[in-house]
Amino acid sequence: MNPLYTVAQIREVERLAAAGQPAGMLMERAGRAAAAMALDLLPFATPLAQVLVLAGPGNNGGDAFEVAAHLANSGAQVSIVHLPPGGATAPERDRAFERARTSPAHFVDLAPEAIAAGAWNLVVDGLFGIGVQRPLDGMPGSLVDAVNALACPVLALDVPSGLDADTGCVVGPDGRAVNATHTVTFIGDKPGLHTCDGRDHAGDIMVADLALAPALFPPAAMHLNDPAFFARQARTRRHNSHKGSYGNVFVLGGAPGMAGAPVLAGRAALHAGAGRVYLCFAGEPLVVDAGQPELMCRAARDVDFTAGVTVAGPGLGGDAEAARLLASAVASHQPLLLDADALNLLAADPSLLAAVAQRGAPTLATPHPLEAARLLDTPVGTVQADRLAAARTLAGKLNACVVLKGSGTVIAAPDGRLVINPTGNAGLATAGTGDVLAGLAGALLAQGWPAWEAALAAVWLHGIAADMLVAEGAGPIGLTAGELIPTVRVALNRLVAQQRDPAETPHSR
Numbered sequence: 001m002n003p004l005y006t007v008a009q010i011r012e013v014e015r016l017a018a019a020g021q022p023a024g025m026l027m028e029r030a031g032r033a034a035a036a037m038a039l040d041l042l043p044f045a046t047p048l049a050q051v052l053v054l055a056g057p058g059n060n061g062g063d064a065f066e067v068a069a070h071l072a073n074s075g076a077q078v079s080i081v082h083l084p085p086g087g088a089t090a091p092e093r094d095r096a097f098e099r100a101r102t103s104p105a106h107f108v109d110l111a112p113e114a115i116a117a118g119a120w121n122l123v124v125d126g127l128f129g130i131g132v133q134r135p136l137d138g139m140p141g142s143l144v145d146a147v148n149a150l151a152c153p154v155l156a157l158d159v160p161s162g163l164d165a166d167t168g169c170v171v172g173p174d175g176r177a178v179n180a181t182h183t184v185t186f187i188g189d190k191p192g193l194h195t196c197d198g199r200d201h202a203g204d205i206m207v208a209d210l211a212l213a214p215a216l217f218p219p220a221a222m223h224l225n226d227p228a229f230f231a232r233q234a235r236t237r238r239h240n241s242h243k244g245s246y247g248n249v250f251v252l253g254g255a256p257g258m259a260g261a262p263v264l265a266g267r268a269a270l271h272a273g274a275g276r277v278y279l280c281f282a283g284e285p286l287v288v289d290a291g292q293p294e295l296m297c298r299a300a301r302d303v304d305f306t307a308g309v310t311v312a313g314p315g316l317g318g319d320a321e322a323a324r325l326l327a328s329a330v331a332s333h334q335p336l337l338l339d340a341d342a343l344n345l346l347a348a349d350p351s352l353l354a355a356v357a358q359r360g361a362p363t364l365a366t367p368h369p370l371e372a373a374r375l376l377d378t379p380v381g382t383v384q385a386d387r388l389a390a391a392r393t394l395a396g397k398l399n400a401c402v403v404l405k406g407s408g409t410v411i412a413a414p415d416g417r418l419v420i421n422p423t424g425n426a427g428l429a430t431a432g433t434g435d436v437l438a439g440l441a442g443a444l445l446a447q448g449w450p451a452w453e454a455a456l457a458a459v460w461l462h463g464i465a466a467d468m469l470v471a472e473g474a475g476p477i478g479l480t481a482g483e484l485i486p487t488v489r490v491a492l493n494r495l496v497a498q499q500r501d502p503a504e505t506p507h508s509r
Contacts, residue, residue: 002224002225003217004191004222009188009218010187010188012218017187017210024096027063027092031067031069031096033186033210035066037182038124043121047075049121051071051121051124052115053065053078053105053124055080055082056140057084058085058089060129063096063186064127065096068080068100069100071124073104081143112143116145120152122152122155123147125157127143127178129157130158135162135171144176147178154179154203155181156180158183158186159202160177160201162175162201163201165192165193167191168387177201179201180203183202184205184207185205185208186210187208187212188207195388196387221416222418224419224422225459225460227457230453230456231498233450234495236496246273246446248275249266249269249309249442251269251278251280251442252282252303253314254280255319255341259283259315260315260432262280262435263279263291264439264485265311265438265442266289266292266439267289268435268484268485269439270292271486272440273443273447274443277439277443280298300325305329305332305334307334308334309334310329310335310337313337314435317341323345323352330352333360335446336356337365337445339365339366339435339437343367343374353397356398357398364445364451366434368404372391375394388412390410401413403455405434409421409459423464423466425466425467429476430479432481433462436484437459461492462484466479468487469484
């Protein structure tokens with residue numbers, strides 16, 4: 001289900017597949033698959049369509065030649081800008097070049113400024129594929145800038161040129177990458193299309209497996225998140241149940257001046273189905289949450305954290321009393337979620353961090369990149385340069401399921417499993433959404449969900465709620481964290497309903 005493969009794995013699959021195929025077969029299949037997608041993106045009157053194909057010096061350029069020949073033979077007006085190789089090329093690329101040269105397509109020598117001024121219906125990016133290792137500058141960089149200035153659809157072949165297929169980073173500190181509206185990726189899906197800069201550059205993604213035998217593929221250690229991984233935990237509630245059936249959540253936070261964070265987390269936990277939710281304030285507790293009076297407000301020093309799941313960190317602060325309270329929660333034998341200030345306290349106290357790693361009860365941590373960097377004692381740029389590696393390392397260090405938040409949130413298990421979440425949008429880039437996520441995950445833990453499934457479901461539901469709100473016009477600009485909470489409830493109930501009736505859909509975009 002939704003496997004993701006590294007560049008090295010794709011290369012090996014390609015090598016094994018090529019050994020049993022006629023020379024050039026994979027490139028021809030890639031060209032046909034991409035051309036079919038390109039035709040779907042063109043106006044109805046294909047003979048009038050103006051298509052620009054950018055063909056680079058390597059095999060990605062060979063794929064582009066195949067696409068150009070197919071489109072030209074279908075009647076489109078195809079112009080090819082070719083960046084010639086500096087040395088010998090693969091025979092299959094040479095054959096693809098000849099097919100394009102003898103087709104109705106035209107090889108043209110267009111300056112970047114002429115490209116930017118063109119009336120194109122579609123651009124096909126075949127400059128550089130999964131092998132790009134240095135920033136795109138000079139003429140390649142200028143071509144990318146020209147394409148990015150266009151308003152027409154842009155179809156990237158395999159990956160948008162300039163994007164690292166493994167990490168999702170634009171290659172180089174001053175690099176650039178094609179802003180594709182669509183990407184057709186070959187053989188298998190790549191993690192870099194779904195995290196870091198990938199979401200901004202890849203657009204809509206289609207995987208063309210080139211009809212390769214499943215036996216050629218290695219077992220996947222990475223996947224895209226999907227309800228199939230966690231939906232079995234979304235069970236219909238028994239009529240003969242009560243609030244005690246669905247667990248207690250203690251939200252530990254709320255230092256002076258930071259009461260809003262635990263309130264958001266607590267409201268999210270309540271709306272996600274926890275039976276009872278306690279707001280445990282490190283500072284003076286609220287008398288009541290007037291907007292959600294079902295929440296029970298307590299002084300954290302008076303709470304027994306062994307009586308339920310603790311969501312530790314929202315607005316907790318960083319003083320000695322906060323550290324003492326956190327240590328009490330860590331010592332419990334109940335599931336524990338660590339967020340925000342709790343993570344910063346761990347980073348500052350090796351003994352507390354070691355206590356977390358030695359816990360026997362389930363632990364879930366939800367850092368943003370800066371919090372992850374503190375825990376790993378590394379610059380935040382290092383975390384973002386390889387989000388998958390950072391999440392996997394941190395999961396091992398904490399002996400916890402880790403949710404590394406950001407574009408394409410990464411969920412990592414201590415055993416090395418990795419999942420990238422595809423839901424969510426820029427509306428989540430606002431204060432308090434992390435508190436909502438923490439409360440949601442805590443509620444699932446309180447209802448008996450295993451930590452791994454709780455992490456996957458919480459991140460997916462959190463993101464789909466934002467997607468639902470944007471589809472309704474409530475964002476992404478100006479979307480607030482509190483607005484997510486009732487929509488998360490809707491998405492969760494739809495997920496449960498879908499388990500009863502597979503004809504139902506778990507969400508609505």
